[in-house]
Amino acid sequence: MSTEKEPTDGTSMLDLYEHPGHLLRRAQQISTALFYDEIGSDLTPVQYAMLNTLAAHPGIDQVSLSGLVAIDTSTGATVCARLEEKQLIERKVLPHNRRQRALTVTAAGQHLLDALGPNTQRLRQRLLAPLSEEEQLQFMTLLGKLVRENNDQSRVPQTAVASAQRR
Numbered sequence: 001m002s003t004e005k006e007p008t009d010g011t012s013m014l015d016l017y018e019h020p021g022h023l024l025r026r027a028q029q030i031s032t033a034l035f036y037d038e039i040g041s042d043l044t045p046v047q048y049a050m051l052n053t054l055a056a057h058p059g060i061d062q063v064s065l066s067g068l069v070a071i072d073t074s075t076g077a078t079v080c081a082r083l084e085e086k087q088l089i090e091r092k093v094l095p096h097n098r099r100q101r102a103l104t105v106t107a108a109g110q111h112l113l114d115a116l117g118p119n120t121q122r123l124r125q126r127l128l129a130p131l132s133e134e135e136q137l138q139f140m141t142l143l144g145k146l147v148r149e150n151n152d153q154s155r156v157p158q159t160a161v162a163s164a165q166r167r
Contacts, residue, residue, distance in 0.1 A: 038123040050079050061100040067159030
């Protein structure tokens with residue numbers, strides 16, 4: 001596995017480790033492994049993302065929450081059902097639209113998020129540890145730009161916070 005190859009001229013096959021998609025997939029695998037090391041198995045990374053995002057947007061509906069986390073609505077509904085089973089969120093049917101549910105984090109859900117705060121900080125530190133402070137800032141800036149600028153290419157683009165709150 002060579003990571004120090006000269007860039008190709010575009011006429012030959014790229015080494016697998018020159019493909020950004022492959023490196024992003026590997027980084028996701030590593031991030032997920034570190035997530036379970038630090039957070040444990042009570043929540044999946046997607047469940048944590050939904051719970052954490054909901055805490056910042058109490059009363060939001062399931063569809064909008066799914067959009068903010070950039071997952072499809074059927075997966076969002078399943079994740080919300082699991083979080084409700086774990087008594088970490090409450091789902092209430094909206095009176096003006098009986099097909100939508102308003103979501104709130106329960107006291108137990110907030111307690112769990114509060115307790116996981118140090119773990120999520122360690123997770124971030126461990127994941128970025130190979131980089132200097134300056135490289136960490138640069139990496140996060142560039143990764144954020146890559147995601148933002150390619151958002152519309154996703155099968156499930158992330159929705160803007162403002163548009164999700166209007167729903």
